[in-house]
Amino acid sequence: MDTCAxxxxxxxGGSFALALKKAGFRGAVLGVDHPEAAAAALARGAIDEAxxxxxxxxxxxxxxxxxxxxxxxETLPKLDAxxxxxxxxxxxxxxxxxxxxxxxxxxxxxxxxxAGKAVSxxxxxxxxxxxxxxxxxxxxxxAELETPAAREFRNWLEAIGARPVVVAPEEHDRVVAATxxxxxLLSTALAGFLAERLGGPSPIAGPGLDDMLRLAGSPYELxxxxxxxxxxxxxxxxRDFAAALDRLRGELLSVEMRAAFQAANRFRNSTR
Amino acid sequence: MDTCAxxxxxxxGGSFALALKKAGFRGAVLGVDHPEAAAAALARGAIDEAxxxxxxxxxxxxxxxxxxxxxxxETLPKLDAxxxxxxxxxxxxxxxxxxxxxxxxxxxxxxxxxAGKAVSxxxxxxxxxxxxxxxxxxxxxxAELETPAAREFRNWLEAIGARPVVVAPEEHDRVVAATxxxxxLLSTALAGFLAERLGGPSPIAGPGLDDMLRLAGSPYELxxxxxxxxxxxxxxxxRDFAAALDRLRGELLSVEMRAAFQAANRFRNSTR
Numbered sequence: 001m002d003t004c005a006x007x008x009x010x011x012x013g014g015s016f017a018l019a020l021k022k023a024g025f026r027g028a029v030l031g032v033d034h035p036e037a038a039a040a041a042l043a044r045g046a047i048d049e050a051x052x053x054x055x056x057x058x059x060x061x062x063x064x065x066x067x068x069x070x071x072x073x074e075t076l077p078k079l080d081a082x083x084x085x086x087x088x089x090x091x092x093x094x095x096x097x098x099x100x101x102x103x104x105x106x107x108x109x110x111x112x113x114x115a116g117k118a119v120s121x122x123x124x125x126x127x128x129x130x131x132x133x134x135x136x137x138x139x140x141x142x143a144e145l146e147t148p149a150a151r152e153f154r155n156w157l158e159a160i161g162a163r164p165v166v167v168a169p170e171e172h173d174r175v176v177a178a179t180x181x182x183x184x185l186l187s188t189a190l191a192g193f194l195a196e197r198l199g200g201p202s203p204i205a206g207p208g209l210d211d212m213l214r215l216a217g218s219p220y221e222l223x224x225x226x227x228x229x230x231x232x233x234x235x236x237x238x239r240d241f242a243a244a245l246d247r248l249r250g251e252l253l254s255v256e257m258r259a260a261f262q263a264a265n266r267f268r269n270s271t272r
Numbered sequence: 273m274d275t276c277a278x279x280x281x282x283x284x285g286g287s288f289a290l291a292l293k294k295a296g297f298r299g300a301v302l303g304v305d306h307p308e309a310a311a312a313a314l315a316r317g318a319i320d321e322a323x324x325x326x327x328x329x330x331x332x333x334x335x336x337x338x339x340x341x342x343x344x345x346e347t348l349p350k351l352d353a354x355x356x357x358x359x360x361x362x363x364x365x366x367x368x369x370x371x372x373x374x375x376x377x378x379x380x381x382x383x384x385x386x387a388g389k390a391v392s393x394x395x396x397x398x399x400x401x402x403x404x405x406x407x408x409x410x411x412x413x414x415a416e417l418e419t420p421a422a423r424e425f426r427n428w429l430e431a432i433g434a435r436p437v438v439v440a441p442e443e444h445d446r447v448v449a450a451t452x453x454x455x456x457l458l459s460t461a462l463a464g465f466l467a468e469r470l471g472g473p474s475p476i477a478g479p480g481l482d483d484m485l486r487l488a489g490s491p492y493e494l495x496x497x498x499x500x501x502x503x504x505x506x507x508x509x510x511r512d513f514a515a516a517l518d519r520l521r522g523e524l525l526s527v528e529m530r531a532a533f534q535a536a537n538r539f540r541n542s543t544r
Binding site: 114115116134136163165167172175176178179180182183184185186187188189190191192193194195196197198200201202203204205206207208209210211212213214215216217218219220223224227228231234235237238239240241242244245246248249252253257258260261262263264265266267268269270271 | 386387388406408435437439444447448450451452454455456457458459460461462463464465466467468469470472473474475476477478479480481482483484485486487488489490491492495496499500503506507509510511512513514516517518520521524525529530532533534535536537538539540541542543
């Protein structure tokens with residue numbers, strides 16, 4: 001790989017650029033973004049040059065799409081060049097399908113780094129953001145992982161300390177509906193419920209509540225595209241969770257409650 | 273106050289003892305607990321003397337009940353002496369009612385410090401545990417706060433840095449059902465749901481999940497008495513939350529979702 005172009009040089013795109021450089025990448029890193037963001041990424045030393053998308057497509061042998069999901073879906077049909085394209089969108093089925101329909105001459109491989117911060121923008125980018133974190137790859141066919149360009153990209157993922165995990169796009173979306181989208185909506189719903197119930201913040205609350213409300217601070221702009229492109233899986237996760245919560249409600253005073261706490265204890269410990 | 277007796281010298285009772293001493297209390301601090309816990313509290317310097325309950329009742333002018341709720345309910349009828357009694361139980365209606373039925377010669381004032389740690393026992397006790405934290409007092413009648421003994425107790429609360437808040441026992445239990453018991457059960461339910469859905473921990477999970485699963489590590493032993501003594505309020509909170517979650521589910525792709533996120537953002541910010 002000689003030239004890497006990153007579309008969307010915010011927290012994720014900027015961190016990927018800084019990580020590449022830290023891992024020894026000596027080629028050019030091009031950045032595609034609106035002028036303000038591109039200037040910040042240049043100033044941060046994440047990218048070497050800010051270019052329009054067309055120039056990036058022409059010059060890069062790796063195009064890394066780190067935009068919001070909606071922007072990725074709009075960008076894909078514009079990437080008509082014999083290059084390697086990957087993305088960092090947090091839902092995968094819609095993106096992989098769109099790439100299959102619109103990307104002709106390039107190879108596309110979907111990705112999702114399970115890394116992030118509560119703050120956004122290239123100012124918060126971090127060369128170690130992906131170190132030790134899961135990096136999901138979602139080929140339609142395992143052979144997609146074995147092309148020379150895909151092998152080289154996977155080598156760079158290893159070099160930046162990421163831990164690649166391979167699953168189908170639909171399976172990724174089913175799992176994150178439960179492990180990421182459901183928790184977000186529970187926190188959002190809890191904050192809304194408390195606001196209505198209490199009329200405002202109450203001093204009568206324990207320190208545990210703070211953990212449960214942290215995600216409620218997430219901006220809608222970050223979630224709109226996720227909800228839109230994974231609606232069916234999220235709807236199903238919400239429905240099934242509501243049923244589980246209803247069962248727990250029915251067991252409040254029964255002996256089954258001990259087993260429910262113990263199962264939760266075990267799962268919690270297994271994730272640490 | 274010359275002599276303070278603390279029944280249950282674990283994290284909360286031990287911290288109250290240490291806080292009193294740090295704030296300048298020069299009288300004797302007696303500890304009532306099983307031999308092992310009493311010895312640990314003595315070694316930690318939290319109490320000056322380990323005594324049986326009967327001796328504590330005879331000698332103390334403040335009796336502080338920092339046991340589990342069930343033990344508090346069992347201890348109250350045994351406190352037949354002209355003294356001042358308060359407690360730190362995390363539900364209040366059952367305890368205040370039991371005190372009204374069984375405490376004859378003493379004054380009882382219910383309390384609930386909104387302070388704690390993920391770890392228990394006097395080894396983790398901390399003289400600053402209550403500093404800056406809400407300390408709920410639940411008199412049946414505001415006049416209960418104005419007796420000489422109650423005034424002296426409230427002065428000590430101020431001295432240890434706690435922030436007293438006065439509400440009726442039922443109102444306390446209604447609020448903590450929403451701000452503490454519901455969040456606990458959501459975390460427990462989420463962990464159980466994920467264990468069933470995924471069959472085990474998945475590497476495909478973001479850092480936000482960890483926050484939502486922290487409470488799932490709580491032991492059932494700490495919660496059994498809470499669920500039992502606040503069942504009706506918890507049942508209602510779970511029912512109403514489920515309805516709110518169902519509404520949110522119906523709005524996944526609608527314009528109302530933005531307003532739901534924004535309301536959650538506002539509430540989250542107001543609690544920080």
